[in-house]
Amino acid sequence: MSARSTSTENHPVTPTSSAPPPPLAEGALRVMALGGIGEVGRNMTVFEYGGRLLIVDCGVLFPQDDAPGVDLILPDFAPIEERLDEVEALVVTHGHEDHIGAIPFLLRLRPELPVVGSRFTLGLLAAKCKEHRLSPTLIEVAEGQRSKHGVFDLEFFAVNHSIPDALAVAVRTPAGTALHTGDVKLDQLPLDGRLTDLAGFSRLGDEGVDLFLADSTNAEVPGFVTPEREIGPVLDSVVAQATQRLIVACFASHVHRVQQALDVAEKHGRKVCFVGRSMVRNMGIAAEQGILRVPAGLLVDLDEALEMPPHLVVFVSTGSQGEPLSALSRMARGEHRQISIRPGDTVALASSLIPGNETAIFGVINGLVRLGAEVVHQGSSKVHVSGHASAGELLYLYNAVRPSNVMPLHGEWRHLRANAELAELTGVPPDRVLIAEDGVTVDLVDGIAAFSGRREVGHVYVDGLSVGDVGESTLSDRLVLGEGGFLSITVAVDAATGRAVSPPTVSGRGFSDDPKALDDVVPLVEMELSRTESEGIVDTHRIAQSVRRTVGKWVADTYRRRPMIVPNVLPVSS
Amino acid sequence: MSARSTSTENHPVTPTSSAPPPPLAEGALRVMALGGIGEVGRNMTVFEYGGRLLIVDCGVLFPQDDAPGVDLILPDFAPIEERLDEVEALVVTHGHEDHIGAIPFLLRLRPELPVVGSRFTLGLLAAKCKEHRLSPTLIEVAEGQRSKHGVFDLEFFAVNHSIPDALAVAVRTPAGTALHTGDVKLDQLPLDGRLTDLAGFSRLGDEGVDLFLADSTNAEVPGFVTPEREIGPVLDSVVAQATQRLIVACFASHVHRVQQALDVAEKHGRKVCFVGRSMVRNMGIAAEQGILRVPAGLLVDLDEALEMPPHLVVFVSTGSQGEPLSALSRMARGEHRQISIRPGDTVALASSLIPGNETAIFGVINGLVRLGAEVVHQGSSKVHVSGHASAGELLYLYNAVRPSNVMPLHGEWRHLRANAELAELTGVPPDRVLIAEDGVTVDLVDGIAAFSGRREVGHVYVDGLSVGDVGESTLSDRLVLGEGGFLSITVAVDAATGRAVSPPTVSGRGFSDDPKALDDVVPLVEMELSRTESEGIVDTHRIAQSVRRTVGKWVADTYRRRPMIVPNVLPVSS
Known part of the structure; x- marks a missing residue:
């Protein structure tokens, strides 16, 4: 079965026109995503x-x-x-x-x-x-x-x-x-x-x-997708081979995956501890609705689990996408307050690798492996469908x-x-x-x-508490700042004459670790300010533009970089 | 064959000590990456x-x-x-x-x-x-x-x-x-x-x-890795089915992959045009050294290729990793000056998907598909080993x-x-x-x-022309700026009294598209400046710290965001 075909020329391509649709005809159904x-x-x-x-x-x-x-x-x-x-x-x-x-x-x-x-x-x-x-x-x-x-x-x-x-x-x-x-x-x-x-x-x-x-x-x-039930025997062999602590990470809503983890834990005489707020919450709902079968006495809470010998517990955890604040990521960085990964521990990532998350997920895997854990993931074993x-x-x-x-x-x-x-x-x-x-x-x-x-x-x-105020302009600024940082040039000028009343201060963030990197900027700006003053320019906006242009050209020539240039020209009354 | 084993406990873990090695013993060999x-x-x-x-x-x-x-x-x-x-x-x-x-x-x-x-x-x-x-x-x-x-x-x-x-x-x-x-x-x-x-x-x-x-x-x-020569028949079927323009993208150093593209092009009566500076350069070296066999008359340059009917050329191009400035990315965005993708065109990405590049590569694929091209890639076809x-x-x-x-x-x-x-x-x-x-x-x-x-x-x-001046501190600033932008607060104060001599100016970049988002900051800063003045604080560094603290708390409470707060307090002599 191949997804290729040669019929693409016949597809109606989405209209490129941005004309809004006419009022809907009587008796017609309209659909829009x-x-x-x-x-x-x-x-x-x-x-x-x-x-x-x-x-x-x-x-x-x-x-x-x-x-x-x-x-x-x-x-x-x-x-x-x-x-x-x-x-x-x-x-x-x-x-x-x-x-x-x-x-x-x-x-x-x-x-x-x-x-x-x-x-x-x-x-x-x-x-x-x-x-x-x-x-x-x-x-x-x-x-x-x-x-x-x-x-x-x-x-x-x-x-x-x-x-x-x-x-x-x-x-x-x-x-x-x-x-x-x-x-x-x-x-x-x-x-x-x-x-x-x-x-x-x-x-x-x-x-x-x-x-x-x-x-x-x-x-x-x-x-065709492999049946979910084929994960069970794979998890079974992971549990069978694990001699120390065992962590199974998966999506907090994947009740059937968790069910299979519970079943093999029970079979091998291990208790189960849910880790992660959404895992605890969702599995509570699933158990209450009878969708998740939880054998009596199987579940233990984190405090109990930590008191038990490592080979008698399975931790079923969130964090399978490498979310930096998740319990699993903290374990991988050696920063989890209660669970430290040791040589001989086993972690199974029974989850997909969502495109875009690869770097984060492999970061977690590398951290765990480095601490000595055996990590089973979909790249090496059939633990996900x-x-x-x-x-x-x-x-x-x-x-x-x-x-x-x-x-x-x-x-x-x-x-x-x-x-x-x-x-x-x-x-x-x-x-x-x-x-x-x-x-x-x-x-x-x-x-x-x-x-x-x-x-x-x-x-x-x-973003945070606010919906909709972050838009394309803010994001494009963030992209520029994230790539190159900014240089800020602050100067107070006499509102009447445009003359600098203090030496310019120059600072950069996200630009260089070298404390001398911007040493040439102050004299450069002073020269430019003399020029604008001599031309009789008093408009702070125009002065700021000149400063931005001068510093921008300097940084491009000297470093071939494009930080954001932020001039602050302050008019003060003498 | 599984990469799992239960023997991990016996591995000598890399020493965590940061002690430098002793001088090398006589007759010993030292290796260090x-x-x-x-x-x-x-x-x-x-x-x-x-x-x-x-x-x-x-x-x-x-x-x-x-x-x-x-x-x-x-x-x-x-x-x-x-x-x-x-x-x-x-x-x-x-x-x-x-x-x-x-x-x-x-x-x-x-x-x-x-x-x-x-x-x-x-x-x-x-x-x-x-x-x-x-x-x-x-x-x-x-x-x-x-x-x-x-x-x-x-x-x-x-x-x-x-x-x-x-x-x-x-x-x-x-x-x-x-x-x-x-x-x-x-x-x-x-x-x-x-x-x-x-x-x-x-x-x-x-x-x-x-x-x-x-x-x-x-x-x-x-x-085991599939033999490289099995790519040839796959490319052959891609060329056989292509009715319009055909682009094969791969690494510019993968001479054997390119050789197979050349061979199938020749078989199907298409000329070949190399696209991308490194592709042209490397294939020139390979041909000169006799590593790449180029049949006489097979190659055409871009100007010739553009004059020919689309079904008589194969473009062999760089850009298979979604590099934003590459020819292929520009084609996918509809921004290439000479090659526009049309319905019925075919693009084969005969290349790996290097971890970390997924988003960029799929972005290119989606752009090409959207313009009507048929895209063959390793996710859908055996075009890479x-x-x-x-x-x-x-x-x-x-x-x-x-x-x-x-x-x-x-x-x-x-x-x-x-x-x-x-x-x-x-x-x-x-x-x-x-x-x-x-x-x-x-x-x-x-x-x-x-x-x-x-x-x-x-x-x-x-970074640009400079080696080594960008370090961890700069990168950590870039990460903060890239996530949240910055708020800059500039104020000129009397160097002797610490009294503000101009109203504070507040600006944010990468923070919000809403022009009113920061309206509350000026009165807040003014209040804080009155406080510092009333306490007799004239040290601009201490004033700046107070301003940073006040604005940081406000933005966390109001927006639950963490932009970089950049106070510029300018001492002016009255």
Whole structure:
């Protein structure tokens, strides 16, 4: 199975025009993503019919190098911000952060918005909302159920993913039926026996699916994802070989992975200690809901665990992505207050290596190995399988659903394009496969989906307590400062004459460790100030410009570097 | 084959003591890496015997996120800087940047140092030195040859790698024989027929290898590297399916990869155009040396290529690592002056995905896909094989060489440890396998290698024209500035009274896009200045400290952010 094809010339390319869409035709269904198409994260899709809106998912994106200092990136609510009263409901397909993480920010704008989801999903969401001091209106649904929200008639289908209780949702409207997979894979032997409901999708396909919105994350990967249950025997052999302390790190929401860790711990006579706030919280919810089976007496808390001989405990921990403040990272740096890694310890990273996190994750692995631990990770052992359908599974989905129109969801361009090609291979006409990046509207009219326009959507950054005040200008300054630091030149001038009334002070941060590096700048600036004074320039802004230009040229010639040049020219009255 | 083992408790852990080694015992051989052990890059190993030194390789490391703004990282020459006159020669194993890139910086300190290497390696080095206006003393050697440099009796062995003409070097001294692999893999059907000389290693093993320094890069990877020649048929099918413009991107030194691109281009009746300065330069050297076979009339220059129908040319380009200024990146952003990507074009990234470059590379792929190109890369197709021996091949090496002592080379801790475990599996006693990170000295005395001490070695940063003035303090400032920007508060005070003589000016860069974000700071600072004045504080340094503290607390409380706070308090005489 190859994701290559030669049919790319027939794809309708996303319209480059930035014209906003016309008012929606009567009887038509409009779909627009506010996030998640063209990127991995902040998934949010808006359906519109008859002047009413339905939202599916509202997640966050974790920033990469191009957004330094930013904590979270939200979907851009702007296109619907004035219309939040027209939203009938927010459906959440599952409880991952990239699907629920932005909900508290949406609820601040409309607190009583009904949120529809499965039991475990709502359990995680409720815990999150509690931290934000929000009490959302939650409507619990399950696979096989239907629920009506205004004009939107919803039906829910079980789907298998790397978190329990995930749902796909069919949206029936008078304009036709859309099917949104959420995140999905087709493990045919899932640990909880809860299969992706291919039979249900087939029935819906018989009925007719006008628009199929499908998870693209692994569309480039040929073949099929290995069943989750094959991790168990690998963990078993890791535990069997471990002679000292054993730490298993994985995502705090991956209940089935944790279940397998619990099962092998029990088999080998080890107790289990959960480490990390979200791990403790989520596994509490899962156990309470009966999704995680915890044998009586298996769990111990950290204090107990530390008192026990190392070979009698398994620590199940967060931190598998190399998050610098996580317990695992602190252990790797030898900075954890309670757990010191010693030669003979074993750490299993039973988790994916999310692109962009490689340096951090390998940093943690190197730190642990250096302290003498044996580290098992997906590069060396089969301790992880993906939660997203590979190309082979997506073909099963397309052949079951037999959609008239397709809109690839969730992914960067390479994933979306690969998914589009799979749709075409199953017989969807190329011009009915629409890669509609964030903000592009797709209208379904008389069974035919087509691009109708584009709303400008941007990245909304959360930095600390504030949402949206950090924008492209701030980020571009941070990039310049992070690469080259700054040189600041401060001088007080007589407001009337422009004459310097003090010697200029020059300082640099992030420029050089050499204390003499800037020695030549003061005489240079003094010369420039004499020049501006002699030309009768008194405008402090113009003086500052001259100083910036002079120092900038000097630093480029002398160092071939580009720090930010920050002149402060202070007018004082004599 | 698994890189796991339970024997880690027996490894001699690198001494944590920072005690410098004692003077070298008479008749002993000392080995110390100044780079390359504990990291991937800046390889440099120093051998010492009888007061004389031999250097093997002198490469650069390309910086990651923890060294923002830095261009290159050099080995730390400090431990030998005073002893450069005692260096008999510098041996270069092959022409990759992480083995030759720092040579110009070493030659600045000792211009006439003899540099010993193979023909192609010296060809690349000469071109590099020319750019640095250096004329090094080059001594050409070939596999099978021996050459004596003072007390060091060298023998060279052919090794196969991802660049032609790579060598391993045996260093014979009265203290014993060391064998340094350089970078190596064991392709059993290399394109040029030049096998890694396992027979020669076996003969040397018969003779006795006291210390074996072996490439660790792929020691974690089970099995064997696929032969390079299997790329050819994949490229052939890419060319066969391409209907429009075709671009093949790979490393500019990977002559055999380029050869295969040339061969398939010729077969399919396409001309070839080299794109990228280093590609043009290196392939010129390779063709001149007869290492690259270029059929007459196959090559066209860029102007000719642009005049031809797209389906009659293959562009062979640099930029496979997503380097932002490369031709390929500019094409992906739609900013290349001459080549615009159109739907139906094909781009093959016939290259590795070097850890840390993922975001940049996938950014290029997404840009190309978005413009309509079909992109073939190692994630979707077998268009790349590694240049470094996997675990299975390393076992062949250990079993051929049968070393008494082993020192894993080239790699992060996880690679070194995995390599150490392979050595042990073949029967090397665990206490004879020494992971000696940069600066740690290993002494070979009476056939037994042991840690003897540690020299402090750091990272030496090249930023622009300057070497070494950017250090940890500058980098830590850059990291703070890059994450949070800075707030600068400038105020002129009367030098005698400490009274503010102008209103404070407050500005922030990299902090917020909101023009009102800092509105509260001026009154806050004014209040603080009244306080310091009322307390009779005239010392500008103390005033600045108060301002920093006040503003820092305000920004943490109000925004939960940590910009750098930069007070400038200017004393003016009234």
